[in-house]
Amino acid sequence: MSVDHKACPHTDPRDRRNFLGASFALTAAAAVGTGAFSEVAYADALTKAQRDKLTPDAILALMKKGNKRFTSGQMKDYDYLAQQRASAAGQYPVAVLLSCIDSRAPAETIMDLRIGDIFNTRMAGNIENGDVLGGMEFACKLMGSKVVLVMGHTSCGAIKGAIDNAELGNLTGLLAKIKPAVAATVYTGERTSKNYPFVDAVARKNVELTIAGIRKDSTVLAGRESSGTIKIAGAKYNLATGVIDFF
């Protein structure tokens, strides 16, 4: 997916001085060195200074803007090879995501993000456990990320499996962690995996319970949230429309 930097018509470095659509032209001019490489390196990866300046709310707003670019077909003309080079020496991701393994819901693509912008944890049914929390604590406490975003999606196979009480090897145990969301979903109508509105209602409840679990099981993250250092938020991606609904 790399773009030939020389042959590409969109080589103006100003096009690349953006993080999720936010212009950093002024700081870029002040911070970059005089060499061409440092200018490209700066433009293609998030710096610590840029990340540290963003508030959790600003980060969520930029994610929404990225999803708007995705749904409107206005995605940025990213040079992934340049991003790989620019980010190789260090990373300053703004957020840590927990989303489903579903092949149709890749967060980086549907939010129009670059290499290095976010940590991405993918678990079937976006459930949390101690290992997931360990990664989130690493991201937020040691690496400086400011948003924890749990993202479910419509027509989720894991949610359907939990509704159907499916059993298969290790999957049985995973689905057991989603079943409390099935039970907690208030829904008057057909409570089956064939009824998509019910499946999607459970998906939303599952995100809410996952967030509650993160707060309960991680004193590190809960503490950072109550001090206002980070924000823990939920969202649901609609496979049919491409739109992410931020709660």
Ligand SMILES: [Zn+2]
């Ligand atoms: Zn799923």
